[in-house]
Amino acid sequence: MGKGDKGGKGKRGKKLDKKARKASSKAAAKEVEQQARQDEAIAEHEAEAVREIKDVANTLRVGKGFVLADVDTSATPGFTGDKIAGKAALKACEAELSDLLERLFAESTVGSKRSVLLVVQGMDTSGKGGIMRHVISVNPQGVKATAFKAPTKEELAHDFLWRIEKALPEPGELGVFDRSHYEDVLVVRVHELVPEAVWSKRFAQINAFERKAIAAGTTVIKVMTHISRDEQRTRLMERLDRPDKYYKYNPGDVDERSHWGSYMEAYQTVLDKTSTVGAPWHVVPADRKWYARLAVQQLLLEGLRGMNLQWPQADFDVEAEKKRLSSS
Ligand code: AMP
Numbered sequence: 228m229g230k231g232d233k234g235g236k237g238k239r240g241k242k243l244d245k246k247a248r249k250a251s252s253k254a255a256a257k258e259v260e261q262q263a264r265q266d267e268a269i270a271e272h273e274a275e276a277v278r279e280i281k282d283v284a285n286t287l288r289v290g291k292g293f294v295l296a297d298v299d300t301s302a303t304p305g306f307t308g309d310k311i312a313g314k315a316a317l318k319a320c321e322a323e324l325s326d327l328l329e330r331l332f333a334e335s336t337v338g339s340k341r342s343v344l345l346v347v348q349g350m351d352t353s354g355k356g357g358i359m360r361h362v363i364s365v366n367p368q369g370v371k372a373t374a375f376k377a378p379t380k381e382e383l384a385h386d387f388l389w390r391i392e393k394a395l396p397e398p399g400e401l402g403v404f405d406r407s408h409y410e411d412v413l414v415v416r417v418h419e420l421v422p423e424a425v426w427s428k429r430f431a432q433i434n435a436f437e438r439k440a441i442a443a444g445t446t447v448i449k450v451m452t453h454i455s456r457d458e459q460r461t462r463l464m465e466r467l468d469r470p471d472k473y474y475k476y477n478p479g480d481v482d483e484r485s486h487w488g489s490y491m492e493a494y495q496t497v498l499d500k501t502s503t504v505g506a507p508w509h510v511v512p513a514d515r516k517w518y519a520r521l522a523v524q525q526l527l528l529e530g531l532r533g534m535n536l537q538w539p540q541a542d543f544d545v546e547a548e549k550k551r552l553s554s555s
């Protein structure tokens with residue numbers, strides 16, 4: 228750097244700089260404006276998508292005379308929008324779900340015993356994992372998720388509800404079951420892992436177990452993610468076509484497909500015998516992943532809204548604390 232130029236530019240250079248600054252701040256302002264317009268458009272699109280949600284929970288609830296075989300697995304009951312709208316609606320409702328789950332947790336800090344249990348049960352590839360990733364993960368805090376696999380030796384040495392009881396949510400928590408105690412009347416029945424005399428008694432045991440959980444303060448939401456046999460083939464094929472999905476593929480899944488009819492029969496019995504007033508089942512058509520995720524989110528929201536969750540009152544004098552803090 229020469230002595231004469233003082234590290235700066237000439238007068239002309241400074242003027243050019245000023246001009247450039249002005250131009251770039253103008254461009255920045257324009258960008259901000261553009262962003263704001265874009266955000267507004269997205270918000271409007273999301274609000275529109277939310278208006279497509281009709282009464283999902285009531286539509287999917289399993290009542291007397293429900294026939295599983297009559298369900299159209301590719302339908303989108305209670306939602307009139309398309310896939311793009313469905314994804315927007317899911318996103319738009321995340322904030323409320325997160326807020327309600329935080330309230331649930333908050334009230335437990337002042338002694339509330341309430342909790343929520345979401346049971347997700349369905350055939351292989353029916354999207355149970357996707358529900359965990361796309362619906363539940365908005366709020367990893369306060370969530371107790373359990374994926375039930377074939378029982379271990381230790382678990383088999385106990386009653387079938389032993390491992391389930393341990394996985395129930397604590398006060399303030401959302402418990403999520405990926406498979407559940409219902410496997411003990413589904414896969415266990417289909418493969419005759421215990422005699423009929425044993426599994427046939429389990430429906431009453433399950434109802435009693437859930438009644439007890441409800442009495443202890445747990446809201447139980449039960450969901451069957453229901454896909455068609457053809458859709459399952461497509462999804463299994465996708466796993467074979469993609470190295471990043473091999474880990475989800477299990478050659479045994481193909482063998483299980485030959486038992487499809489027996490599984491559907493077993494599911495029908497589950498729905499007949501365990502869709503109770505306190506803990507009804509919801510059958511979610513799941514051939515469209517985006518719909519199944521939205522539906523489960525809405526079921527959760529409906530359950531949480533019904534709990535009338537309030538933020539706990541302060542157990543201290545807020546004004547006095549403000550004064551104390553200001554002068555601290
Ligand atoms: P996945 O959910 O694909 O990881 O597979 C878990 C496997 O565990 C499935 O094949 C289930 O049928 C099986 N499973 C879960 N619970 C039980 C149970 N109580 N008895 C026997 N098999 C079970």
Ligand code: MG
Binds near residue numbers: 475
């Ligand atoms: Mg599997």
